[in-house]
Amino acid sequence: VNVSRLGHSPLSTAAPSTVVQTLPATREEEAAKMADSPTIDAVFHNAVIVTMDDAFRVLQDGAVAVAGDRIAAVGPSADVLAAFPCAVQTLDLGGRIVLPGLVNTHVHTSQQLARGIADDVDLMTWLHGRIWPYESHMTEEDSYASTLLCGIELIRSGVSSSFSLCQHGV
Structure with missing residues (x-):
């Protein structure tokens, strides 16, 4: 330090x-x-x-x-x-x-609740057919809950700073 x-x-x-x-x-x-x-x-x-x-x-x-x-x-x-x-x-x-806190410079807080919805598809199918439709239907409350859960996981993993790449704003 x-x-x-x-x-x-x-x-x-x-x-x-x-x-x-x-x-x-x-x-x-x-x-x-x-x-x-x-x-x-x-x-x-x-x-x-x-x-x-x-x-x-x-x-x-x-x-x-x-x-x-x-x-x-x-x-x-x-x-x-x-x-x-x-x-x-x-x-x-x-x-x-x-050790000092870790830094995560690429996290999608709005996707925390979407784990497992696209483990079996290629990137373009995941983007166009799964994650973008999922995110477009998220409410502010959904986004808040996903961000809160993501924050808890980051802290429990030793991350003290993060940068969210969230398009839907939380």
């Missing part, structure tokens, strides 16, 4: 095993830093973290600290947990993979 694009300071240029957050040297510095730092809402640890940083590192036992809607730190689990011992919530992900 390139947190500089998220409105945070750039990632540390230190060795890959260090946490993004710089730790204070003394107890006084630590207390001052904790007083000035945002509340860490959650630390997700014990995960495979696909960082997407400049080196495309993958942390095998990594953690992500989150403050509000921002990533506060990314690094090895032990370092992030030590940096934020007072996180509101600490979640052990049991080795699951954490």
